[in-house]
Amino acid sequence: MDQPAKRNTMRRDISLPKGRQVEETASAEVGALLGDMPRRRDLLIEALHLIQDGTGQLSAANLAAVADEFRIGQAEVFEVASFYHHFDIVKEGEAGPAPLTIRVCDGLSCSMAGADTIINALKDVTDASQIRVQNVPCIGRCDTAPAAQIGKRAVDNATVPILVDLAARGEVIVEIPDYEDLAAYQAKGGYKMLARVLAGDITADEAVSTMSDANLRGLGGAGFPAGRKWGFVRGYQAPRLMTINGDEGEPGTFKDRWWLERQPHRMFEGALIAAHVVGCDKIYMYMRDEYPAVLEILHRERDALEAAGLLSTGFEIRRGAGAYICGEESAMIESIEGKRGLPRHRPPYIAERGLFGRPTLNHNIETLAWIPDILENGADWFSSQGHSDKHHGLRSFSVSGRVKEPGVKLAPAGIPLIDLINDYCGGIAEGHDFKAFLPGGASGGIFPASMADKAMDFGSFEPFGGFVGSHAVVILSDQDDIRGAALNTMEFFAHESCGQCTPCRSGTEKMVSLLKDGSRDTDLMGDLMMVMRDSSICGLGQAAGNCVAHLIEFFPEDLS
Numbered sequence: 001m002d003q004p005a006k007r008n009t010m011r012r013d014i015s016l017p018k019g020r021q022v023e024e025t026a027s028a029e030v031g032a033l034l035g036d037m038p039r040r041r042d043l044l045i046e047a048l049h050l051i052q053d054g055t056g057q058l059s060a061a062n063l064a065a066v067a068d069e070f071r072i073g074q075a076e077v078f079e080v081a082s083f084y085h086h087f088d089i090v091k092e093g094e095a096g097p098a099p100l101t102i103r104v105c106d107g108l109s110c111s112m113a114g115a116d117t118i119i120n121a122l123k124d125v126t127d128a129s130q131i132r133v134q135n136v137p138c139i140g141r142c143d144t145a146p147a148a149q150i151g152k153r154a155v156d157n158a159t160v161p162i163l164v165d166l167a168a169r170g171e172v173i174v175e176i177p178d179y180e181d182l183a184a185y186q187a188k189g190g191y192k193m194l195a196r197v198l199a200g201d202i203t204a205d206e207a208v209s210t211m212s213d214a215n216l217r218g219l220g221g222a223g224f225p226a227g228r229k230w231g232f233v234r235g236y237q238a239p240r241l242m243t244i245n246g247d248e249g250e251p252g253t254f255k256d257r258w259w260l261e262r263q264p265h266r267m268f269e270g271a272l273i274a275a276h277v278v279g280c281d282k283i284y285m286y287m288r289d290e291y292p293a294v295l296e297i298l299h300r301e302r303d304a305l306e307a308a309g310l311l312s313t314g315f316e317i318r319r320g321a322g323a324y325i326c327g328e329e330s331a332m333i334e335s336i337e338g339k340r341g342l343p344r345h346r347p348p349y350i351a352e353r354g355l356f357g358r359p360t361l362n363h364n365i366e367t368l369a370w371i372p373d374i375l376e377n378g379a380d381w382f383s384s385q386g387h388s389d390k391h392h393g394l395r396s397f398s399v400s401g402r403v404k405e406p407g408v409k410l411a412p413a414g415i416p417l418i419d420l421i422n423d424y425c426g427g428i429a430e431g432h433d434f435k436a437f438l439p440g441g442a443s444g445g446i447f448p449a450s451m452a453d454k455a456m457d458f459g460s461f462e463p464f465g466g467f468v469g470s471h472a473v474v475i476l477s478d479q480d481d482i483r484g485a486a487l488n489t490m491e492f493f494a495h496e497s498c499g500q501c502t503p504c505r506s507g508t509e510k511m512v513s514l515l516k517d518g519s520r521d522t523d524l525m526g527d528l529m530m531v532m533r534d535s536s537i538c539g540l541g542q543a544a545g546n547c548v549a550h551l552i553e554f555f556p557e558d559l560s
Contacts, residue, residue, distance in 0.1 A: 019075075022068045026061035030069060039070050042356075044338035048081055049289075049319055057088045057096045083340040083498075084321030085136075086289050098132040100172060102163055103149040107138035107251040108442065108488045109400040109474055113145035121160045131167060137324065137492055138251040139290045142400035142474070143407045152292045174292040177261045182304040185265035191310055193372045197273050198312055202375060204234070204277045211371070213379035215392035220245055220327075220364030221440070221469040223458040226371075229361065232351045233278050236359035242280035243355055243362045244271055245332055246287035246294075249324040250441035251492055252472030255396040256365035258408040260294045263369070264301050268315075270368030273375070275313045278361045282314035286332050289320050324496035328538050329362050330354075331498065342500045343538035364470075366396050387414035391457045401437075401475035402429045414455040421452070421475065432477035436555070440469030442489035443543035446482065446550045465549055482558035486547040487515040493544035504541025507532040511548060520559055522552050 033054040034047055047070070051062055058081055067074040081087045090096045104110070104119045115135070122133045141147035144156030150163055151172025166172065185191070196202050202210075212227025233240060244267075248256040260267065275283050287295055298317050305311045323341045326332045330344035333355045354360025370393070374382045386392040391414025400406045404426030411424055417437060421427060428434045434449040439456060445466025454460050461467050476485060494508035507528055514525060529545035536542045551559060 020060065020064045022064050023061050026059070026065040027068065030062050030065040034069065041070065041072065042336065042338040044070060044077065044080055045321060045335065046318065048087055049321065052087055056099070057090045059090050060092045063089070080338065080340055084323050086322035098128065098130055100130065100151060100167060101132045101134060102167065103134045103136045103139065104158065105137070105139045105141070105147045106135040107142065107492065108485055109142035109252060110145040110147055111488055112401060112480060115146040118146055118158060118160055122163060125160065125164060137495060138249065140248055140254040140257050142252050142254055142398065145400060154293065174296060176293050176296055179261055179297055180263045180265065182265060182301055182308065185263070190265055191269055193375045194269050194272050194312065197276055207273070207277045207375065210375060210379050214374045214382040216367065216370055216374060216382065217458065218364055219366040219395065219470065221250065226363070226367055229351070230274065230278050233359050233361040236352055238279055240278060240280045240359045240361065241355045242271070242275045242278065242283045243333065243336065243360055244283065244285040244368065245327065245329060245362060245364055246285060247320050247327040247332060248288060249327045250443065250470050250472050251489070252400055252438060252441040252474045253398050253470045255398045255408050255471065257291055257294055259365055259369055259396070260297060264297055266369040266372060267365050268301065268305060270371035271363070272312050273371050274361060274363060274368065280313065280361055282316070284336050284355060285315065285317045286320060286326070286336055287317060289322055295319060325498045325540060328540065331538070333360065342498050345537065385412055387412040387455065390414065391455060395471055397456065397471045397473055399425050399473045399475070402432045402477040403427070403475050404429055414457040416454065417452040417456055417473070420456060420473070428475070428477065432479060434475065435478045435480065436476040436482055438472070438474040440467045441472035442492055443539070443546060444469045444472070445546035446485060448554045466546055482551055482555040483515065486551040487512065489547045490515060490544065493540060497540060501535070501537045501541065503532045503535040504544065507541065508544050511545065515548070518560070525552065
């Protein structure tokens with residue numbers, strides 16, 4: 001008769017905490033990397049960035065040490081770190097990432113420019129133990145597609161020889177473009193309007209009225225009137241906070257990077273004015289990690305403002321970690337608080353209960369950049385610059401794809417797309433015939449060239465199931481596959497879904513499989529999009545199917 005197996009009677013040492021024990025070497029390393037950073041819960045992601053920057057990875061031992069430093073559970077630290085794409089978590093016994101990473105964008109504009117060929121060729125010619133090649137979502141350089149990052153260095157119009165040569169020569173450090181610094185901005189009269197607001201020459205009520213009369217809209221995608229937003233947030237009891245959304249992750253969008261790499265103090269002055277008018281105690285700026293040059297500029301100029309005594313309120317810069325969903329305002333707030341970027345259920349809206357539970361004013365980079373000019377020149381000056389009486393102000397259009405001169409184009413709101421292409425972009429690229437366009441990035445839908453006479457403004461494309469959003473315009477030609485473009489956008493949304501709600505998490509994956517398998521079952525696709533649109537918590541799932549819907553409606557010949 002077999003003897004019963006002996007039961008393991010070893011007991012855990014109850015004098016030690018549960019879970020992985022903190023190693024002394026890891027604790028010392030983490031302590032040195034974090035330095036005098038306050039061990040506050042909302043700074044957890046900042047701490048993870050410092051460790052990743054310092055060691056090139058997040059080891060299991062160091063994650064345990066972080067949990068000990070912050071006095072929170074190891075599981076909680078892991079669930080935050082694992083949510084963000086830019087953190088390299090290395091489990092016990094696993095090899096860490098290669099010393100150098102080359103990231104090649106596979107967004108729509110870069111894919112059209114041959115990014116997939118570059119990615120495959122790089123993997124063939126590089127040593128995987130020394131160089132990791134990653135295909136990544138849009139990195140905000142669509143006008144110079146195909147775009148890449150080698151280490152911290154941005155590479156425009158990337159080719160395999162260029163990337164291999166830069167890697168061999170070790171040229172992987174961030175390059176800072178020439179920009180207008182504090183002294184140059186002040187020499188042009190910068191911060192004059194902030195001084196007038198602080199002195200009471202322009203009252204808060206007058207500032208709100210001017211913004212409303214100017215018809216300045218939120219230019220991050222939603223288009224909510226700025227003046228009304230100021231009034232709403234002011235109506236809630238103090239203390240109030242302000243957030244700046246610099247997580248410009250919509251494929252095809254790069255206008256905020258363009259502004260900050262050239263004139264960052266337009267945004268700084270606009271933000272300080274808005275914070276004072278609304279009565280916000282502090283400003284938190286959330287900037288995407290894909291913009292290392294912008295982050296360096298922001299830190300330099302914030303410090304310069306502080307040294308010059310021009311920071312009229314506290315100003316913290318928080319760094320994203322590669323999660324498109326954090327462009328949604330409530331997910332961004334969760335990330336600033338040091339948590340996973342999961343969108344919140346609403347109501348309450350963040351104007352009532354936002355960051356740290358306080359009433360919160362949230363603005364986009366470009367919106368803030370117009371505030372000093374509007375206060376100086378008046379509401380009519382801005383409002384009258386639209387394409388017609390129905391459209392107001394100037395807009396920064398990010399234009400990429402099949403045009404001769406891609407880039408950020410400052411043009412009147414409501415300009416017909418065909419005029420934007422011909423008058424601002426030099427026309428369609430040689431050898432291409434205009435076929436289709438995305439007016440608002442991957443989520444804004446895809447429309448036929450026959451609709452290029454429509455005004456590029458809020459409200460123009462909504463009746464057709466699309467929108468201009470953040471004004472990310474991608475032009476496609478007769479040489480592009482519309483089904484392939486729709487698949488590219490859907491793969492992006494499947495990759496970036498936070499996974500919180502089933503309709504988005506499973507719906508995007510199912511749509512990708514249908515498109516890849518060559519399905520023509522439009523009834524099934526329609527049902528799937530309806531469920532995603534009606535049941536998803538936030539705009540990602542609600543808008544993810546727009547390009548597929550338009551593929552079916554406008555491009556049935558490309559569906560097969």
